[in-house]
Amino acid sequence: MPRISAATIAEHVAHQEAAVIDAARRLFDARGYQQVSLRDIAEEVGLSRTSLYRYFPTKAHLVQGWFEAAMVPLVDASAAAVAGDGSAADRLDRWLVVQLDFILDDEHTALVSASLASEDLPDEVREHIGARHRELYATLVPLLEGPAGADRALVRTRTLLIAGLVRSAADLVRAGVARDRVDAELSRSALAVAELAPGRRG
């Protein structure tokens, strides 16, 4: 009889959840979020409805699981970009590229569209999404707090201003402005918001 360790169970759950999210994405993509039921998803992934409910009791929980699966690696990559080598300007540039690549990925577009379509996201799911965004923005703190330490309101203000620049930059790339052009202006603007001197490229 195979030994079932906690690690094996956790892996099994993660694997099943990923399979369910994949199946849900295919169906949302083909038919639209509103037109897909948990029953359809259970059928697509080959689970009984009862089993599926153990992973995701509602479509909103599935959106949360999907969001989680996308955000954990994004937060890690963002923290790594800031923690890596180079000047503060180089590290901010890497952080910006990580964000812009993520927003421009089809994965993100599909996830945002499911979140918006799901008008009935419960407060707990919205709070979770908000908390993960705060965690994402917190990766910028080492670049934004001055040598004297953090002025919290100022760091928060600059973080959100930079987030606004990144969203606009994504809109510009989607509208057909050349990516290298957008990257250059985004970098210059975000460095100014952060009051960081430009790197070697500047």
Place this chain on the structure above:
Amino acid sequence: MPRISAATIAEHVAHQEAAVIDAARRLFDARGYQQVSLRDIAEEVGLSRTSLYRYFPTKAHLVQGWFEAAMVPLVDASAAAVAGDGSAADRLDRWLVVQLDFILDDEHTALVSASLASEDLPDEVREHIGARHRELYATLVPLLEGPAGADRALVRTRTLLIAGLVRSAADLVRAGVARDRVDAELSRSALAVAELAPGRRG
């Protein structure tokens, strides 16, 4: 018999349209956009349904009329801010204050919420909204094009980056960050995006 000039007719139409939009806003506010019919609005404003349809054949046209009534003075005020006295930095600062005041006004919040609730906005209405936004952003061009004239892609890029900063600034004020703090950071950041030297306050 009173003489009816074109000016009188145009004034009458403008007055009626404004009364209808006011009535619609009151009802949307009280019951929510989806729950209000053109019939309800006709009753509220004291017009027959047939008369109302002459002004606004659908709720989407009413949203367009409302948007128009809000945007025309905003575009005028934005152009006036840029055309006025002072350094380029002073003029950009005035432009930013005009935008932020507008976004933070209850009028804007109600209008955005009606636009979002109206999922069935016809393409012509969406195109109209897009065209007015382009007109609004075009008021920035005199500040953004260099002495050598406009590099269109660059002006467009900087315009949208500044628009992203303004949106984030509005979010920050709504979230409770002090307005003067937000104004100062927004000004500093937008001046950097525009490559303008700060004004006397800088």
